[in-house]
Amino acid sequence: MEVERTLLVGAYETNEVAFNYSMEELKKLANSCELDVIDVISQKIKTITPKTYLGSGKVEEISEFVKDNNIDVIVLNDNLSTSQIRNIQEAVGCRVVDRTTLILDIFARRAKTKEAIIQVEIAQLKNILSRLSTNFNERLGLRGPGETKYELDRRKLEKRLVFLEAELKEVVKNRQTQRKRRKKNEIPVVGIVGYTNSGKSTLLNTILEYSVDNLENKTVYAEDMLFATLETTTRHIALKNKKSFLLTDTVGFVSKLPHQLIKAFRSTLEEITEADLILHVIDLSNNNYNRQKEITENVLLEIGVKDVPIINVYNKIDKFASLTVGEGIFISAKEKSNIEDLINEISKQLFKNYKTVKMTIPYASSTIYNYLKENADVITEDFRDYGIEIIVELSNYLYQKYKHLLN
Ligand SMILES: Nc1nc2c(ncn2[C@@H]2O[C@H](COP(=O)(O)OP(=O)(O)OP(=O)(O)O)[C@@H](O)[C@H]2O)c(=O)[nH]1
Numbered sequence: 078m079e080v081e082r083t084l085l086v087g088a089y090e091t092n093e094v095a096f097n098y099s100m101e102e103l104k105k106l107a108n109s110c111e112l113d114v115i116d117v118i119s120q121k122i123k124t125i126t127p128k129t130y131l132g133s134g135k136v137e138e139i140s141e142f143v144k145d146n147n148i149d150v151i152v153l154n155d156n157l158s159t160s161q162i163r164n165i166q167e168a169v170g171c172r173v174v175d176r177t178t179l180i181l182d183i184f185a186r187r188a189k190t191k192e193a194i195i196q197v198e199i200a201q202l203k204n205i206l207s208r209l210s211t212n213f214n215e216r217l218g219l220r221g222p223g224e225t226k227y228e229l230d231r232r233k234l235e236k237r238l239v240f241l242e243a244e245l246k247e248v249v250k251n252r253q254t255q256r257k258r259r260k261k262n263e264i265p266v267v268g269i270v271g272y273t274n275s276g277k278s279t280l281l282n283t284i285l286e287y288s289v290d291n292l293e294n295k296t297v298y299a300e301d302m303l304f305a306t307l308e309t310t311t312r313h314i315a316l317k318n319k320k321s322f323l324l325t326d327t328v329g330f331v332s333k334l335p336h337q338l339i340k341a342f343r344s345t346l347e348e349i350t351e352a353d354l355i356l357h358v359i360d361l362s363n364n365n366y367n368r369q370k371e372i373t374e375n376v377l378l379e380i381g382v383k384d385v386p387i388i389n390v391y392n393k394i395d396k397f398a399s400l401t402v403g404e405g406i407f408i409s410a411k412e413k414s415n416i417e418d419l420i421n422e423i424s425k426q427l428f429k430n431y432k433t434v435k436m437t438i439p440y441a442s443s444t445i446y447n448y449l450k451e452n453a454d455v456i457t458e459d460f461r462d463y464g465i466e467i468i469v470e471l472s473n474y475l476y477q478k479y480k481h482l483l484n
């Protein structure tokens with residue numbers, strides 16, 4: 078495929094620092110889409126021009142640049158209305174896409190599992206439909222045949238949307254059954270969240286190395302690119318003392334994440350809302366980490382995370398020296414620094430309700446003894462005439478199950 082020559086265009090009203098950062102990020106997003114960024118045009122504006130977003134002088138300048146440099150596509154930093162996009166397109170004479178469409182495109186390229194593929198197509202369809210319907214309304218009464226075509230297209234797309242949503246439901250059902258089964262076993266779930274490229278998948282891989290059973294524990298894909306991960310992966314982490322938890326890695330967040338996308342990925346993100354603990358990974362080496370942290374916190378609220386405790390995990394300390402930025406654990410997932418501190422903090426939070434108890438197990442019930450040796454931390458054991466006396470640390474689940482044996 079030929080690489081498209083791309084021009085990035087952005088405008089800002091006040092905050093230049095934040096704007097420059099968002100343009101840098103737009104460039105990374107464009108690169109993730111394999112667009113060849115030729116140049117960047119920015120403008121400080123007083124007010125947005127409703128018709129073309131940018132002022133007419135700027136639009137003319139862009140139009141000339143497009144001709145002189147054989148630009149194939151313009152990527153706008155903001156999300157514009159259909160008519161704005163169309164007006165700019167007509168003025169500059171090349172394809173124009175906004176940030177939402179670009180992000181959806183990246184997701185479409187990365188999606189591999191059936192669930193992710195359906196979710197992305199749903200978000201794309203909704204994006205197109207929202208544009209089509211405004212288009213349709215605008216044209217209503219103006220032209221004859223065009224409307225009928227829009228109307229037909231819209232029906233077709235809506236039909237496809239209904240079909241996909243039903244299919245997604247099916248796919249998701251299976252995963253939910255698995256989740257329920259886990260819930261029954263009372264293994265706590267820890268969700269890793271954070272801005273894209275903050276090091277979530279690397280952290281999952283690193284914590285895996287600290288797991289004492291490493292049987293089915295395959296590592297996940299981690300790479301220096303935006304949205305390397307689109308699917309949710311869960312791994313079992315077994316600690317010493319027979320304690321264990323499930324660790325879940327999932328899709329990252331980004332500034333101005335399209336709303337349709339959050340909605341479409343609801344089932345993927347649901348795992349986070351049901352987690353027992355969240356690790357919020359923050360990339361300290363990024364100048365804008367505070368803003369990224371805020372954006373992540375806002376998305377968490379949007380997807381309905383309310384009562385889940387959160388540990389802030391400041392990552393990439395190997396690239397950043399000062400550690401006085403906030404409450405949390407400071408690690409390098411890549412260099413594997415302070416991972417034990419993090420695991421201790423995770424344990425402290427997850428297992429704070431565990432009780433250390435003394436119990437006597439009759440010899441006739443030695444299967445219980447065997448079960449506890451396998452599944453709980455048996456601290457002392459004493460073989461008496463009347464049974465086995467043990468001191469053991471129990472989860473609430475096991476405590477309820479065996480409290481009749483307590484001394
Ligand atoms: N220097 C340094 N680089 C790190 C560290 N942790 C992760 N990285 C790098 O950061 C990049 C992104 O890592 P990932 O683990 O893929 O990040 P992610 O949060 O899963 O990203 P997405 O899945 O794309 O949202 C990779 O190039 C990692 O090698 C760290 O502690 N130090």
Ligand SMILES: [Mg+2]
Pocket residue numbers: 277278279298299305306327
């Ligand atoms: Mg990842």
